[in-house]
Amino acid sequence: xxxxxxxxxxxxxxxLIARYxxxxxxxxxxxxxxxxxxxxxxxxxxxxxxLIRSLRLPIATVMIVIFADVLRAVPPLVFVLLxxxxxxxxxxxxxxxxxxxxxxxxxxxxxxxxxxxAGITSVAKGQxxxxxxxxxxxxxxxxxxxLPQALRLSIPPLTSRTIAIxxxxxxxxxxxxxxxxxxxxxxxxxxxxxxxxMMGAIAYVVLFLPVVIxxxxxxxxxxxxxx
Amino acid sequence: xxxxxxxxxxxxxxxxxxxxxxLAGIDLKIAAGELVxxxxxSGSGKSTLLRCLNRLEEPDHGQILFEGQDMSGKKNDLNxxxxxVGMVFQAFNLYPHLTALGxxxxxxxxxxxxxxxxxDAIGLAALRQVGLVEKAGSYPNELSGGQQxxxxxxxxxxxxxxxxxxxxxxxxxxxxxxxxVLEVMRDLKRAGMxxxxxxxxxxxxxxAADRVIFMAEGAIVEQGPPEEIFSHxxxxxxxxxxxQVGA
Numbered sequence: 284x285x286x287x288x289x290x291x292x293x294x295x296x297x298x299l300i301a302r303y304x305x306x307x308x309x310x311x312x313x314x315x316x317x318x319x320x321x322x323x324x325x326x327x328x329x330x331x332x333x334l335i336r337s338l339r340l341p342i343a344t345v346m347i348v349i350f351a352d353v354l355r356a357v358p359p360l361v362f363v364l365l366x367x368x369x370x371x372x373x374x375x376x377x378x379x380x381x382x383x384x385x386x387x388x389x390x391x392x393x394x395x396x397x398x399x400x401a402g403i404t405s406v407a408k409g410q411x412x413x414x415x416x417x418x419x420x421x422x423x424x425x426x427x428x429x430l431p432q433a434l435r436l437s438i439p440p441l442t443s444r445t446i447a448i449x450x451x452x453x454x455x456x457x458x459x460x461x462x463x464x465x466x467x468x469x470x471x472x473x474x475x476x477x478x479x480x481m482m483g484a485i486a487y488v489v490l491f492l493p494v495v496i497x498x499x500x501x502x503x504x505x506x507x508x509x510x
Numbered sequence: 511x512x513x514x515x516x517x518x519x520x521x522x523x524x525x526x527x528x529x530x531x532x533l534a535g536i537d538l539k540i541a542a543g544e545l546v547x548x549x550x551x552s553g554s555g556k557s558t559l560l561r562c563l564n565r566l567e568e569p570d571h572g573q574i575l576f577e578g579q580d581m582s583g584k585k586n587d588l589n590x591x592x593x594x595v596g597m598v599f600q601a602f603n604l605y606p607h608l609t610a611l612g613x614x615x616x617x618x619x620x621x622x623x624x625x626x627x628x629x630d631a632i633g634l635a636a637l638r639q640v641g642l643v644e645k646a647g648s649y650p651n652e653l654s655g656g657q658q659x660x661x662x663x664x665x666x667x668x669x670x671x672x673x674x675x676x677x678x679x680x681x682x683x684x685x686x687x688x689x690x691v692l693e694v695m696r697d698l699k700r701a702g703m704x705x706x707x708x709x710x711x712x713x714x715x716x717x718a719a720d721r722v723i724f725m726a727e728g729a730i731v732e733q734g735p736p737e738e739i740f741s742h743x744x745x746x747x748x749x750x751x752x753x754q755v756g757a
Contacts, residue, residue: 412566413603413662416596417617417669418589427616431607 292476299478303470307482310466311490317384317462318449324388325448326441329395330434336400337425347396354393359451362386367458379458391448398440402433438505442498450491463487515578517542517704518563518595518673523572525558525728532558533569534728540673540706545699547715547736548708550725551751556708559725560675563706564595577672593621596666600678602658604650610637610661611646614668622669636664640694656687660694667698674698676707710755716740724748 336347354362367382377385406429414424456465467483516539525533532555540546548556561567563574565581565588574582574591581591604613615633618624624632637643640660650658659679666674676695680688692714698705699718709715715722715736722739724732724747732745743749 407601407603409599409601409603410605412597413599413605413665414617416564416566416592416599417665418592418621419617420589423620427620428605432605435607 294477294481296476296478299470299474299476300482303466303474303479303482306466306470307463307479307486310461310463310483311486313380313455313460313462314452314486314490317380317387317452317455317460320384321387321391321449321452322445324384325391326395326445328388328392330399332392332396333399333403334425334430336396337403337429351393351396354390355397359386359390359448360454360457362390363454363458379455379460382458383452383455383460387448387451387454390451391445394444394448395441398437398444399433402435402437403429405436406432435505439502442501446491446494446498449494450487453487463490516540516575517577518706519573519575519578520559520563521573521575523559523562523574524570525555525562525567526570531728533562533572536572536728536730538723538730540704542672542704543702544720545705545707545718547719547722548706548725549710549712549715549722549751550731551754554725555728556725557677558728560597560677560706560708563673563675564592564597566597589621593617593669594672596669596671596674598659598662598666598674598676598679600682602650602655602662602682604658604661604665606650609647609649610642610653610664613650613661614665617665618668632668633664636668637661639667639697640664641690654687655683656690659683659691663691663694663698673704673706676705676709678708678710680709680711712740712752712755724751726751 332347332350335343363382363386366377366386367379370377370382410428410432411424414428419428452460452462453464455462456468459465463483463486467479470479471477518540520536520538523533523536523538524531534555536555536559538559548559550556558567562569565574569582572582573580576591576594581588604610605616608616611630611633614636615626615629618629618632619626622629634643634646637646640663642657642660642664645653645657645661650661653661659682663674663679679695680691683691688711692711695705695707695714696718707715707719717736719736721733722736723730724739724743724745726747732739732743732748739748740752743752
């Protein structure tokens, strides 16, 4: 067997591609489902936390800062394992899917909160002055004047961070969520061949490349108008 | 141009930042239709005074009365005071994400609770007043500094305030753009608007102001008609300041 044939046999074995395609496809479905729920929950929760922080209530601020710093400091895998294997000991049993969703949503929320808060504080103070001087109350000022500008400033970092966190859905393989990587690794252990892993890698490319391209488009789209 | 009751009055206004005294007890009455010019060296407290008048800055002591009504209590409707007392800023402070019309109509919709159609009509009228109705759809970064400031004035006018405060409205502008803004202010004066202006446009003060107030170190040093202040100031500090700025 020459080198080329050996390579194909190791990574692109036709029989295995046919055999494991259904599993990988179902893994893609799982990954899409969990990634989209994480993005939705993380963004909503993160923006909400940033808005609460803008009220500048001392206790709430301290709690939010601790939450954001701790979740950003510890590797997500540690939390995934901690929650999945720890919670049952205190009588709370969550499905693997729920654990992955919960942990990654909270991690994303921590980053989103910091990014949006940075956006809010970087809006010029004069914007508050102008809004308040026309009689707008705090909530309206925040919603109609500050937040649109803060979010626009936040979109590039938000996009890249969201992509980074959603890729972490691969951590689900450690606790048995049947997403792409999990399907691929179990197929590898059955077949003794890396072809399913290669299929998984290609599935990630197919899934995330459009997201990365979309992210780049969003970044350029929102980068320009800044008075 | 004086009525019995001042439209805006402050009594014993004091404001301190740490150990720095920004306002050392200001008493001031402003009559309806009056154009009051406040001049003085930087750090004299003139901007702080202006910002206290619509309570963007909270005074430590003293009272602010609008049409005889005390507006300084915590429980007072601040937003009502701010509707009545508009403000124009040195840095324009236009909302960059909204068009000129959007800038002008935001508070009309949210504070006066007008429908979008009604607000647009009011907003276009305000833009027409400052000569910028054709720029209604432009974003701030598409406008010159002078145009931006006139949108800023229109934003204040759209709420039909009784008093407009101008905080150095032309000092961020290139000289050739100053005139258009002063022109609008002159029109407002003719229309009977009450205005308090902090500015270094001494020539404008001389010809348009009813009264000039000279402030230093957080206090009113001297005040009077422009002719008197510019040509016959009594206080040495006033004369020193005026000769420094070349007025």
